[in-house]
Amino acid sequence: MTKPYHVVGIGNAIVDVLAHADEAFLDTHGVQKGIMQLIDMERAVHLYGQIGPAQEISGGSAANTIAGIAHLGGRTAYVGKVKDDQLGRIFAHDLRAQGAEYDTIPAPKGAEGETGRCIVLVTPDGERSMNTYLGVTEHLTPADIDERLMAGAAWIYLEGYRFDGPESHEAFSKAIGAAKSTGGRVSLTLSDPFCVERHRAAFRKMIRDDVDLLFANRAEILSMYETEDFDEALSRAAAEIDIIACTDSENGAHILAEGQRWHAPAIPTQIVDATGAGDLFAGAFLWGLTAGHDLETCGRMGCVAASEIISHIGARAEADLGALFRQHGLI
Amino acid sequence: MTKPYHVVGIGNAIVDVLAHADEAFLDTHGVQKGIMQLIDMERAVHLYGQIGPAQEISGGSAANTIAGIAHLGGRTAYVGKVKDDQLGRIFAHDLRAQGAEYDTIPAPKGAEGETGRCIVLVTPDGERSMNTYLGVTEHLTPADIDERLMAGAAWIYLEGYRFDGPESHEAFSKAIGAAKSTGGRVSLTLSDPFCVERHRAAFRKMIRDDVDLLFANRAEILSMYETEDFDEALSRAAAEIDIIACTDSENGAHILAEGQRWHAPAIPTQIVDATGAGDLFAGAFLWGLTAGHDLETCGRMGCVAASEIISHIGARAEADLGALFRQHGLI
Numbered sequence: 001m002t003k004p005y006h007v008v009g010i011g012n013a014i015v016d017v018l019a020h021a022d023e024a025f026l027d028t029h030g031v032q033k034g035i036m037q038l039i040d041m042e043r044a045v046h047l048y049g050q051i052g053p054a055q056e057i058s059g060g061s062a063a064n065t066i067a068g069i070a071h072l073g074g075r076t077a078y079v080g081k082v083k084d085d086q087l088g089r090i091f092a093h094d095l096r097a098q099g100a101e102y103d104t105i106p107a108p109k110g111a112e113g114e115t116g117r118c119i120v121l122v123t124p125d126g127e128r129s130m131n132t133y134l135g136v137t138e139h140l141t142p143a144d145i146d147e148r149l150m151a152g153a154a155w156i157y158l159e160g161y162r163f164d165g166p167e168s169h170e171a172f173s174k175a176i177g178a179a180k181s182t183g184g185r186v187s188l189t190l191s192d193p194f195c196v197e198r199h200r201a202a203f204r205k206m207i208r209d210d211v212d213l214l215f216a217n218r219a220e221i222l223s224m225y226e227t228e229d230f231d232e233a234l235s236r237a238a239a240e241i242d243i244i245a246c247t248d249s250e251n252g253a254h255i256l257a258e259g260q261r262w263h264a265p266a267i268p269t270q271i272v273d274a275t276g277a278g279d280l281f282a283g284a285f286l287w288g289l290t291a292g293h294d295l296e297t298c299g300r301m302g303c304v305a306a307s308e309i310i311s312h313i314g315a316r317a318e319a320d321l322g323a324l325f326r327q328h329g330l331i
Numbered sequence: 332m333t334k335p336y337h338v339v340g341i342g343n344a345i346v347d348v349l350a351h352a353d354e355a356f357l358d359t360h361g362v363q364k365g366i367m368q369l370i371d372m373e374r375a376v377h378l379y380g381q382i383g384p385a386q387e388i389s390g391g392s393a394a395n396t397i398a399g400i401a402h403l404g405g406r407t408a409y410v411g412k413v414k415d416d417q418l419g420r421i422f423a424h425d426l427r428a429q430g431a432e433y434d435t436i437p438a439p440k441g442a443e444g445e446t447g448r449c450i451v452l453v454t455p456d457g458e459r460s461m462n463t464y465l466g467v468t469e470h471l472t473p474a475d476i477d478e479r480l481m482a483g484a485a486w487i488y489l490e491g492y493r494f495d496g497p498e499s500h501e502a503f504s505k506a507i508g509a510a511k512s513t514g515g516r517v518s519l520t521l522s523d524p525f526c527v528e529r530h531r532a533a534f535r536k537m538i539r540d541d542v543d544l545l546f547a548n549r550a551e552i553l554s555m556y557e558t559e560d561f562d563e564a565l566s567r568a569a570a571e572i573d574i575i576a577c578t579d580s581e582n583g584a585h586i587l588a589e590g591q592r593w594h595a596p597a598i599p600t601q602i603v604d605a606t607g608a609g610d611l612f613a614g615a616f617l618w619g620l621t622a623g624h625d626l627e628t629c630g631r632m633g634c635v636a637a638s639e640i641i642s643h644i645g646a647r648a649e650a651d652l653g654a655l656f657r658q659h660g661l662i
Contacts, residue, residue, distance in 0.1 A: 019428075053389065053398070053428045055386055055387065086445070094385060314386065
């Protein structure tokens with residue numbers, strides 16, 4: 001039986017506020033380069049007051065992934081909490097306009113907090129440093145998880161960042177249970193090395209018990225397995241998970257499954273803004289997988305999609321990814 | 332005595348919602364190509380529901396001009412009405428972050444309407460078709476005009492679009508009176524040929540009585556003087572206004588003053604999004620003028636700035652305009 005959804009994603013619903021900044025700005029304002037830091041509303045307001053002119057583009061890690069799969073023609077849905085405010089409507093519009101289903105009930109106008117946003121500071125080298133005010137997206141509860149939706153997914157895709165926030169583990173458990181009850185498979189992204197640091201035990205347990213496909217980058221998988229030996233981390237992951245897709249920046253991606261290992265080369269491009277590279281790698285990989293491509297090809301699709309995303313501001317595809325796959329002989 | 336501001340602008344405070352669309356989409360949804368159409372909230376919600384993923388970038392014609400002057404180091408202030416909502420805060424941030432003063436009191440949370448926005452549909456040829464929901468920005472009244480601000484300006488810059496909306500003429504009159512009382516000069520942009528159509532008599536009167544510098548493009552000045560002869564339109568304008576700066580797309584710009592006429596060539600570039608080309612032409616021209624450059628150089632600066640703006644999405648400068656002026660030997 002064909003399931004109604006190729007991939008259903010769960011994550012933090014975030015609008016990105018993208019601005020350019022130099023290294024001195026990061027130092028002066030205590031922004032750690034290249035990672036995601038959680039900030040409260042007060043810090044968000046302060047930091048926003050310091051940055052230059054910005055542009056607003058819908059983001060959210062898993063939402064970027066789901067948008068990428070929808071862009072490629074995959075059947076997708078997304079679960080994540082916005083508020084019934086202007087930024088929330090922008091987030092919902094951009095996801096639906098890309099062809100993804102999105103029906104999570106927004107927090108009402110009167111609720112505390114606002115739609116989550118991420119002040120993304122892009123340095124001249126194209127690296128992004130993320131400052132996330134979670135707002136209402138922190139409060140995604142098991143009640144927001146529609147079991148029929150999860151049961152209808154060939155794959156669910158879980159965002160590691162969602163380990164932050166109350167009731168997030170319960171929400172994930174409910175989603176995993178429903179998905180597995182109909183033979184659905186579970187993919188997880190580790191999201192960020194410091195996120196792994198905060199929740200290593202919970203990540204470990206989920207990986208051991210439930211995860212069929214793990215997305216990570218070098219820093220994240222090293223943090224996960226508390227080693228500085230990349231090959232060791234990959235081997236240990238491969239011993240407990242069916243499929244590993246691990247990116248390594250300009251060195252491309254490593255895919256491990258069934259005792260084999262493949263390498264997908266990175267596509268050289270001028271890095272304008274690295275925001276979303278990992279998200280779109282995962283989106284293209286999952287699309288390839290659900291479209292029946294072999295794992296090496298999925299990895300190569302991921303690298304092509306990542307190179308498109310880092311060539312412009314924002315974490316949603318601007319070029320036609322399917323056309324790029326054809327150009328690279330992948331479809 | 333040096334005045335505190337080089338340029339103070341008055342216009343509609345708008346956040347642009349930029350999306351790509353093809354010609355068929357414009358036809359299907361009754362969007363007229365290449366011009367600005369006013370739409371109500373219902374139409375805005377409907378049209379927004381039909382367009383693809385978008386990005387939000389602060390816009391507003393005069394605000395883009397003022398942001399450009401501030402970007403170049405000019406001392407500027409802006410007057411235009413937003414609401415105390417998320418889009419209003421985005422608009423205010425982006426202008427202040429560029430270095431412009433912006434102190435217009437926002438419409439309160441409870442006010443009818445929202446911060447104005449413009450759904451900008453960019454076709455593959457780079458042309459933009461604008462669908463503007465004015466919202467609260469329509470209601471800028473004489474009370475919002477700070478006479479001390481206007482009196483402190485070497486130039487005020489009036490946006491033709493602001494002829495729409497109740498009390499807009501009274502607000503302009505107050506601003507002009509205050510500016511002229513201290514020897515300030517008045518510049519006006521015609522904004523749009525259909526805007527000229529709606530308010531020709533009022534434009535005529537202001538031009539005859541008050542305007543020292545007129546910005547227009549070919550379609551606007553033809554509409555203004557109800558002729559199809561471009562040279563005739565320019566001559567008639569030159570007979571009643573000190574300085575005319577008239578753009579003509581890929582043919583560059585024509586500057587007329589003191590019985591002379593100069594031509595500034597357009598800078599060839601790949602057109603990604605024409606939004607803001609005229610606004611930044613005006614910004615660069617006014618900056619050049621207040622920095623003491625001759626009119627021909629001001630026109631060439633305008634063309635360089637316009638070429639930068641049309642090379643990317645959005646109507647605010649991304650490259651360093653001063654550096655571009657140096658590259659072109661203008662400063």
